Amino acid sequence: MPMTTTAAQRFQALLSRGARMGPRAMPRSGPTIYKFGAGNPDPGSFPYQELVQAMADVMELDGAHALSYGSAHGYDGLRDLVVEKYRLLEGLQTSRDNILIANGSNQAIALVVGAFVDEGDPVICEAPTYMASIQTLRRHGADLIGIEVDGEGMRTDLVAERLGELKRSGRQCKLIYTIAQFQNPAGPTLSERRRRELVELAREHNVMILEDDAYGELRYEGQAPPSIFSLDPDGLVCRTGTLSKILGPGVRIGWVVAPPALVPYLSAFNFGGGVAPLTSRVCTFYLRAHLQPHVAELVDIYRAKRDAMLDELERGLADTDASWSRPEGGFFIWLKLPSRTDLQRLSQLAAAAGVGYNPGPIFMANGGGEEYIRLAYSFEAPAEIREGTRLLCRAIKGARTTA
């Protein structure tokens, strides 16, 4: 390709509104030894050989379908498995017609956003919230309104206020995006009282709710409140889920649970060829026999990791005014740094110690968050979690300004 730099930039003038936002922002991290940044599952937990066996079974029993175009709504066997999962783990009654398979949870979220959000539409989300969803919503033109999160989850009193303001100014909020279980990154689980309030608000203001539930199966203690989806009598809630945390992100399988009439509208934004006919079957064949024991095993693995990190934070930072979440499940701890922490200095010291983390501001739709960092305890083994957390605590203390 003979091409000059100038020539290569000719496309710039032609980019769409969404593309003019630029390439996707990625949290930068240098080479780290202790990877507490991204929410990566533990590769030690992946069922490698069992998936090879599942692949062999799929090829023998259903190979032609696995390698051909699939249905726009995904492989029915997997849709049925998702239905069964909700029945087993939550007693939630859904049917195949509620389930749309997607290429992972992020794409599931993007399908819902694509179906509802036009340029400039107000969308309510938590502040902080999952950084990839901020980008997905923005790329679709959403005007994001971040709502404070406290120990009971998103503050529904503030949601009511914002919806009232929007109504008075003649603007239609399209979507309330919430991570109700082990809120990512802040940690709390939205209380049942607030879930009911949220459904009531959606009903009153005619707004869709998008309930992002990527970690719900991985609860280490306590009892889950009913899902927002299960509380909605009006077909105004879509819920997303994924195999990324309970099997492996590399299979790229997620789904939307939605009112059946909405499913074909969502799938229209998944352009062509059906969704993952091969990996859908491989995962389904494996999970049919192993779902509950595998999830039970993962709960033990990740609970021990969470406890290791909480323990070391307690040892390392108890004598400071730092505070942090104690999530009942999921992969993350949200740490409020001690007052008078020099953020630049912390970043240098942590990098020097080889400790990676995600800085708070990337989780904030409307700015702020500098005094927070998110720590993922999911990827490293417990010994490395302890060692890395000790080093991080030392870096945090070393970054305190004397002023």
Place this chain on the structure above:
Amino acid sequence: MPMTTTAAQRFQALLSRGARMGPRAMPRSGPTIYKFGAGNPDPGSFPYQELVQAMADVMELDGAHALSYGSAHGYDGLRDLVVEKYRLLEGLQTSRDNILIANGSNQAIALVVGAFVDEGDPVICEAPTYMASIQTLRRHGADLIGIEVDGEGMRTDLVAERLGELKRSGRQCKLIYTIAQFQNPAGPTLSERRRRELVELAREHNVMILEDDAYGELRYEGQAPPSIFSLDPDGLVCRTGTLSKILGPGVRIGWVVAPPALVPYLSAFNFGGGVAPLTSRVCTFYLRAHLQPHVAELVDIYRAKRDAMLDELERGLADTDASWSRPEGGFFIWLKLPSRTDLQRLSQLAAAAGVGYNPGPIFMANGGGEEYIRLAYSFEAPAEIREGTRLLCRAIKGARTTA
């Protein structure tokens, strides 16, 4: 889910502009015996056991990466394999940085469309053209301008006229979408002369070209002209390709070949988690050893199928004024029905005989096409192709009006 029909429709008022187009239109077909409708590859050609072996190798050698999140641009091993494919089959020089992996060719096309097309933007395409791309373009808001196709492919003289008209009316055409090899559905391959004219027009009017090349490897005779991508000195061409036709659609692997500076803009529209880390590796491990012999085998298989259908059309319709394409590759024949064919009657007779096909109008962005049907010879075995084509010819003759 207690939900009334009325309640289930509450979401309707909230849908985005793209969603208000409604669910994806699918070509309807009843149960058919002879499946000449969709462009489905021959399941007899899928390397089932070899893919199980590839899966085992992937799990052993690279399992942790295969089951984890992937890079936003796709698995580098597959990007390199695509580079090598172009070098081997076309002598085309690209690099890994030109390649963005996608979930199939349709998604690859959608990424390019998403990066360039805003509501109301003019987009030039062929008339007829691939129906799924019409829908993808429309869903993104494109104002489609269909250009006539003759034996040499898209008429570049008409493209020049339309671009001139748009310029005079102050409108910026964003994209020229073309299927340059074995145009789907009409059949011709765009001549080198016209390819050069198209590149010149893109340069003059500052328009991107999207070269959709889903079938290029499956050439049964003749010599391919240089790809449009290879003729472009300005970074104004994106080309899409796929493993759907040379391995199997169920793996959902396609790609964009693009100017390196554009790749991050395109990947931003692929929401999250990287692209198919598992299937990318399984396909790569298989194709590294088998690409050329497997493609050679497919060329023989599909050439024989094409010839069987052409032969039966000749036998069955030579005494009518019907005409049809004789494509040098790909999966399809575009048949102009005899004059005075009663389309309704043909549809009934073909359905009664169990013969499926795609009606012409679904390939037309601006209407028309009633006198055409598209026949796919890819899926059925040669004996069934002969039998089904004989039955179709009989149906066509039976649908002639006496007037």
